[in-house]
Amino acid sequence: MADLFDSDLPPKKPAGPRPLADRLRPRALSQVIGQQQVLGPDAPLGAMLASGSLSSLVFWGPPGVGKTTIARLLANESDLHFVQISAIFTGVPDLRKVFEAAKIRRANGQGTLLFVDEIHRFNKAQQDGFLPYMEDGTILLVGATTENPSFELNAALLSRSQVLILTRLNEDDLELLAQRAEAELGRALPLDTPARAALINMADGDGRSLLNLIEQIAGWKTDKPLGVDTLTSRLMKRAAKYDKSGDEHYNLISALHKSVRGSDPDAALYWLARMLTGGEDPRYLARRIVRMAVEDIGLADPQAQHVCLQAWETYERLGSPEGELALGQAVTYLALAPKSNAGYVAFKAAMVAAKKTGSEPPPAHILNAPTTLMKEQGFGAGYAYDHDAEDGFSGQDYFPEGMKRGIYYLPVDRGFERDLKKRLDFFAGLRAKRKARQN
Template sequence: MLGIRAAFRQRIEAGHLPSLILWGPPGVGKTTLARLLAGAVDLEFVSISAIFSGVADLRKVFEAAEGRRQTGQGTLLFVDEIHRFNRAQQDSFLPVMEKGTITLVGATTENPSFALNAALLSRAQVVTLHRLDEAALEQLLQRAEKDIGAPLPLTPAARAQLLVAADGDGRFLLGMAEEIAGLSLDDVLDEMGLAEAIQRRMPVYDAKQDGHYNLASALQKSVRGSDVDAALYYTARMLEAGEDPLFVLRRLVVIASEDIGNADPAALSLAIAAKDAYQFLGDPEGHIAIGQLVSYLATAPKSNAAYRALKDAKRLAREGGSPMPPPHAVNAPSRLMKAQGYAKGYVYDHDTEEGHAGLDYFPEGLERRALYQPTDRGAERAIRERKAAYDRRRGTAAETKP
């Protein structure tokens, strides 16, 4: 973003800063970056939080910014947690942005595509910021130690543990550095001493926001890709962060039908059994059943043929109108219906030697389509062979009927 040859950097050096949406996890420097950008282009830095501000507060900010604009001073309005504003509040930024009264820099931890209005997004450039890696966290820690005037009293192993505990959050790391520096210690802290000092930090995860859906997606794709270790890892991430185990199980039941299907018909039964086992056992023993299910699903043969067949059938149902089933496919409970040909030509399959009469049950006038196309993986190989035999007999019956 700020590289020497970056177009964004060149625009800043030319004194022009577009409105921005800074999207990233907590503690990666969104507020700091906005403050530095304001200084780089000589704009007055004004900061508000969408959590504590309303329309009246915005009106005051806009009026003050307009006053500065009249004197030739621009305003960078930094809005933290901008996704917390409702649609009307977000729309209130549009006229002042277009007029040039403010340069908006919004910060959000949520996906702007879902959290912000399209009109606002069309007037701002989205910049994605990622969690800080270990090298960046170490650099922050060294700067903190320089500011403190002394190295933190940590063993090398404890220092590495602190970086891991920060989980990409620079704000948390600096807070802990300040706290550790203020301790009265007779000796350096080892890993156990550090754990007691900082207690336990929960992984970054909001069960109702992006983390929730990102990990659920990663779990399903890991199972679909038969990566059992990754699937178990994402399951553990969700459970350790306090996700409702029934949400995890619901996703696994979907996976059993959508991604495994008839390649292993037992997968769905095991998924339901795991759900029942969890509800019977509760926490934490019920997690064992979840782990068993995840490892089974990830290593099972995969097929989405049944899933795709239903989607195609729904599409055909929407596009094909409402044709009547053929006469032999419906019952004739009354004399009138018999006289009209209902049930005519029906053959009871169990009365035939093969157990299959070979009748075509597709509606007359609707072109037949092969909706379900079994794969040759797992149990679906035998299903494919049976389906082919049924199709052949149905074709023969169609040719010989009067």
């Protein structure tokens, strides 16, 4: 932990040229690019600074969007001593030293803004260790995390902090950052317009990544602007930001599912491609696609489930990348299929009813009676064989005796369920006639 208290030490002489990202670090919050949903005059941080009532914060967002920079500038503008630690490299003894140093500063009239990078790496007990120092004002905590705080931070810490969401920089933000880099370097990037757009796209919303790429490009010597092909051949292709076990995984599969449900094949294909290019297991996607067919298309198009199962089987036979085309076709089919969740809703309702009446036996008339004793007990007595009844329908009650008849399946007037609705209405009419005759 040699660098734990760097902010307390005299500045070191630089060992070499400062990286471009460090040279362009904003010196005031007004110079921060993007994040106006947090920094604007009517946004949370803007309002806090205007009122002088800064509270503990948690910055939630992807890498390279300014979490560390904003925390450092908050300290500057609030006249707080800035201390930065990382949860990856910091243990309990180190934290005690941080808190003791903050107490001394407080006694001397200066507060401490403690910036904790990757705060979600601390376990719940370690997170509790911050609470007394937050409550008595020893520190103003600013945590940074790329993970969902609702899942990774304990309730006590969250209740004492305000969570602010920082987002990826958009194309305009990244272009402005590129222009600042060119001004700092004193020359324009040697790229033509399409190559410049490709460079912005490569950064994928990450400002630090863009500056690192620009730093590489700035050293290239060329007599004319370079095109996209040259740019991509000289730069290693940057891997997509996709965590197969984290929030991004669940966010993207949700986006795919909702695009299918919303009958948008283009969006559905895009999110499928995002997951595949991010390294998602196609077999996981195949399972989820079948689930979509059952949950959101259902009996409005019974063929949809077969299409998805065949796509899964095709993938198993062909593998990647050829088999992935079958998954794309299945997603397209689902997005354009008539939608109904009537079967899904009916099953959930039946499950609720089953849990409430789990010990109720079937009515005696539909029980088999293979033994004399069971016949004497009335098992099977009065059962009507539907094939012998008029219209092939007896209209008997198959629910437990004394249980009110449940109505769970309510088909929609779309796709094949139109026909199923007609059949359901037909049988309901016959049942009502049978009941009227009995009365």
